[in-house]
Amino acid sequence: xxxxxYDLAHSRAGDKGNTSNISVICYDAKDWDFLCRELxxxxxxxxxxxxxxxxxxxxxxxxxxxxxxxxxNALGGGVTRSLAQDIHxxxxxxxxxxxxxxxxxxxxx
Amino acid sequence: MGARKSIRIxxxxxxxxxxxxxALEMAERGDLDYLVFECLAERTVARENLARTKDPDAGxxxxxxxxxxxxxxxxxxxxxxxxxxxxAANPLGGARAxxxxxxxxxxxxxxVAVVLGxxxxxxxxxxxELTILETGEPLEAIMPKIASANAxxxxxxxxxxxxxxxxxxxxxxxxxxxxxxxxxxxxxxxSYEDYSLLAQGTATGHLLECTASVSGGCFGWPGKKxxxxxxxxxxPIGVVSDDGSVIITKTPxxxxxxxxxxxxxxxxxxxxxxxxxxxxxxxxxxxGLSLTQAGPDQVRVAxxxxxxxxxxxxxxxxxxxxxxGEGEVSYGGIDAVAxxxxxxxxxxxxxxxxxxxxxxxxxxxxxxxxxxxxxxxRPEPYEVRLRLAGRTDNRKAAHAIGFETRAMHINxxxxxxGACEPRVRxxxxxxxxxxxxxxxxxxxxxxxxx
Numbered sequence: 001x002x003x004x005x006y007d008l009a010h011s012r013a014g015d016k017g018n019t020s021n022i023s024v025i026c027y028d029a030k031d032w033d034f035l036c037r038e039l040x041x042x043x044x045x046x047x048x049x050x051x052x053x054x055x056x057x058x059x060x061x062x063x064x065x066x067x068x069x070x071x072x073n074a075l076g077g078g079v080t081r082s083l084a085q086d087i088h089x090x091x092x093x094x095x096x097x098x099x100x101x102x103x104x105x106x107x108x109x
Numbered sequence: 110m111g112a113r114k115s116i117r118i119x120x121x122x123x124x125x126x127x128x129x130x131x132a133l134e135m136a137e138r139g140d141l142d143y144l145v146f147e148c149l150a151e152r153t154v155a156r157e158n159l160a161r162t163k164d165p166d167a168g169x170x171x172x173x174x175x176x177x178x179x180x181x182x183x184x185x186x187x188x189x190x191x192x193x194x195x196x197a198a199n200p201l202g203g204a205r206a207x208x209x210x211x212x213x214x215x216x217x218x219x220x221v222a223v224v225l226g227x228x229x230x231x232x233x234x235x236x237x238e239l240t241i242l243e244t245g246e247p248l249e250a251i252m253p254k255i256a257s258a259n260a261x262x263x264x265x266x267x268x269x270x271x272x273x274x275x276x277x278x279x280x281x282x283x284x285x286x287x288x289x290x291x292x293x294x295x296x297x298x299x300s301y302e303d304y305s306l307l308a309q310g311t312a313t314g315h316l317l318e319c320t321a322s323v324s325g326g327c328f329g330w331p332g333k334k335x336x337x338x339x340x341x342x343x344x345p346i347g348v349v350s351d352d353g354s355v356i357i358t359k360t361p362x363x364x365x366x367x368x369x370x371x372x373x374x375x376x377x378x379x380x381x382x383x384x385x386x387x388x389x390x391x392x393x394x395x396x397g398l399s400l401t402q403a404g405p406d407q408v409r410v411a412x413x414x415x416x417x418x419x420x421x422x423x424x425x426x427x428x429x430x431x432x433x434g435e436g437e438v439s440y441g442g443i444d445a446v447a448x449x450x451x452x453x454x455x456x457x458x459x460x461x462x463x464x465x466x467x468x469x470x471x472x473x474x475x476x477x478x479x480x481x482x483x484x485x486x487r488p489e490p491y492e493v494r495l496r497l498a499g500r501t502d503n504r505k506a507a508h509a510i511g512f513e514t515r516a517m518h519i520n521x522x523x524x525x526x527g528a529c530e531p532r533v534r535x536x537x538x539x540x541x542x543x544x545x546x547x548x549x550x551x552x553x554x555x556x557x558x559x
Contacts, residue, residue, distance in 0.1 A: 010334060010370065012327065014379035017243050017541070023377035025370070050482035061383045061396060063412075064373050070381045076471075078243070080152045080538040081430060083471040083498040084479075090327075091480045 006097035008035060013093040020052070020074040020089045022096050026065040035067065036060060038101040044069050047099045051092065069096070113142070115350040116296050118289055118313075119360075121180065122146040122193075123320035125153060125170050129179055131320070131344040135360045136183040139346050143292045144184060146176060146193035147285050147318050154282050155427020155537045157198035158230075158257035168199030169206060169279075177210045177277075185216050185276065192267065192288050196223055196279035198257065203279045204556040220557035222275035224266050226550050227282040229424055233258040239542040241426075248542055254428040256537065260544055261423045263389030264310075265301070266551035267291035273555055282425065284388045286314025289347065297351040301418065307391040308415035309353040312398060315386070316357055316375050316410065320344045323357060323375040324406075325365030338364025355410040356403055367406040376400070389422055391415035421543035430538040431468070433500050434507030436514025437475070438521075438528035441492035448522040449474060449495040455521055456497055456513045465506035467499035494527075500536060507533045 008031045013022045041056040052074035059068040075089045076082035119141045121132030125148040148170045161168030173195040196203040204221035211219035237249035259282035268291045270278040290310040299306045316323050324345045329336035343363020348356040386393040394414040403409040440449045453472045473479035475494035477487045511531025
């Protein structure tokens with residue numbers, strides 16, 4: 001059985017130039033270690049392979065139980081030049097939420 | 110410096126397209142001291158610069174008229190001061206427009222302080238050696254196409270404008286959080302050595318700068334993240350004390366929610382390294398920051414840290430980069446996707462046959478793969494809207510995309526419907542450079558009698 005990021009966290013995407021930053025924020029602090037371990041930059045870049053060239057930088061913000069993924073070359077050349085409909089990449093947080101993670105934490109574990 | 114120990118700063122707009130009425134509700138019921146309108150996206154100043162070249166009185170944010178007309182009576186009556194970057198590429202023109210609105214509302218002669226000096230177009234023209242941050246190329250590469258260059262000014266010069274006592278302060282390009290920090294500097298006399306106070310102010314400004322994004326907008330999800338009374342979404346208010354303590358709340362009686370979840374999403378929004386969020390005022394570090402629920406729709410912000418401001422200012426450079434042309438047409442029912450894909454091939458072949466080329470071209474199947482790509486792995490929808498878009502220096506080539514797409518009605522695969530008119534828009538692209546502060550000369554001016 002796997003679990004989606006959606007089941008454990010909420011997320012928002014922001015834009016700067018051709019770079020998208022996507023937060024992943026735990027609903028429950030008990031899932032923090034699991035998300036940190038499983039939601040790697042490699043896994044995120046794989047999920048975004050049809051959209052972004054990368055690289056992906058991952059920042060941990062433990063005081064907020066949040067990860068911040070900074071994905072380069074993700075917005076079709078940037079808000080002002082992009083041919084995409086969603087030039088800001090505001091919908092990209094939903095790609096993050098759809099990522100499946102193996103080995104979900106057991107209740108009470 | 111004022112005598113107040115605590116001030117209430119409302120966020121009345123977070124983009125030039127933001128909703129109007131929440132600012133009025135806030136001006137009337139928010140018990141505000143300051144109302145901030147943040148209306149400039151990265152490319153907006155470049156666009157307004159072009160407007161100004163066509164009409165010397167233009168170049169400020171066009172919605173200034175409607176926004177001020179709506180809130181000025183309540184703001185003047187309750188002595189709520191307005192701070193806004195709606196001056197865009199022409200703060201003096203914006204000030205004159207604001208004063209006209211006040212006169213027409215019967216509010217008399219309202220002085221407006223303006224912040225000048227963000228326009229560094231002539232400065233950067235003399236510095237082709239500056240490095241473009243996004244590409245690493247020298248600025249020389251886009252020099253002939255440059256339309257505008259504007260430095261992000263900080264809170265210090267906005268504070269100077271507030272010190273004049275004018276009820277309204279208009280700026281051009283300034284950093285968004287700086288619009289909110291300026292009232293704190295003005296009221297509390299904070300200095301640029303008070304790093305923890307600047308950090309609290311910057312975090313507050315960042316939380317407020319996108320209005321509803323911290324109070325329940327851009328957040329809700331049915332069954333998962335409920336937002337009460339979303340239709341009457343209220344805009345946020347920062348309650349800031351002279352010791353740097355901060356509560357984020359919203360207009361009393363409005364819809365939406367302010368809690369740790371909404372604040373956390375907005376805090377990380379558009380942030381890269383959480384230990385180094387660079388603004389003209391400081392380098393913010395949120396890795397020691399805490400958000401705690403202090404009451405219904407009240408979140409306490411504490412523990413923001415900062416390092417001294419850098420010796421450069423970020424400059425946004427707007428430059429012309431040709432045109433984007435677009436066309437759309439729909440297919441429904443049996444084999445909808447196959448007919449849309451066939452049409453896409455035919456349109457592209459016709460564009461080639463007409464001799465048009467594009468620097469960048471894109472085919473979207475709306476309903477399937479226009480947002481997240483990967484059409485081959487997506488389930489086929491009942492109906493699909495085909496969208497073609499391309500960027501080119503040739504306006505005719507840009508127009509031809511929509512023209513040939515619309516022609517699918519009678520010149521393409523069967524059953525095409527609902528094509529849109531051909532769309533063409535000028536591309537004003539932006540790039541950034543860092544400019545040493547010594548090349549920038551921020552100033553203030555006042556329109557009207559103080």
